[in-house]
Amino acid sequence: MIKRRYGERKDWKRVLQRRYVQTFLTTNDFRGYITLLxxxxxxxxxxxxxxEKDICIVDNGYMWLQQFPCDKNHCVTTMFDSSGNxxxxxxDICLHNGVENDIPFWDDLFWDIVVLPTGELILKDEDELEDALLRSIIDKYQYNLALNEVENLKSLIDKGNFSLIKLTNTHKEILSNMLK
Known part of the structure; x- marks a missing residue:
């Protein structure tokens, strides 16, 4: 079964105290939900x-910005340290993004891309995608959708044309102002 994941991450027991905001945004560059944890x-x-690198992705004061673009097969989580870096x-490569009980979600297609601030691109969990196809969790159409989405995103990232990365600070600022 494809796992549905939610932007608010309410079930994340590691997080003892949190603040969370979300909004739907329509601009020339983006249409969809953005959330900030x-x-x-x-x-x-x-x-x-x-x-060889251990990277801290969650600690006190960290922020996770999520972008859920409408009609796309991906969503992006940008992780900021407590200094805002x-x-x-x-x-996340996904079957689709949506909203359930007013909370944005994505249906996870297993394969992920990580981009580090250095520009390094890392593909994660391709084996999970392969396994999901072999175990009939996903069908061939969903498998090919994930493959095509990864190739398209890699190309955009390599050329510096992936708009959600460029919109990171703008979206974070919008939501940070809502937290105040």
Missing amino acids: HTLKVSNPLYTRYG VVQWYI
């Missing part, structure tokens, strides 16, 4: 490993 207090930091952009 501010982790005021966490039970313990969360690190992820890329090659981008830690990483995490791009």
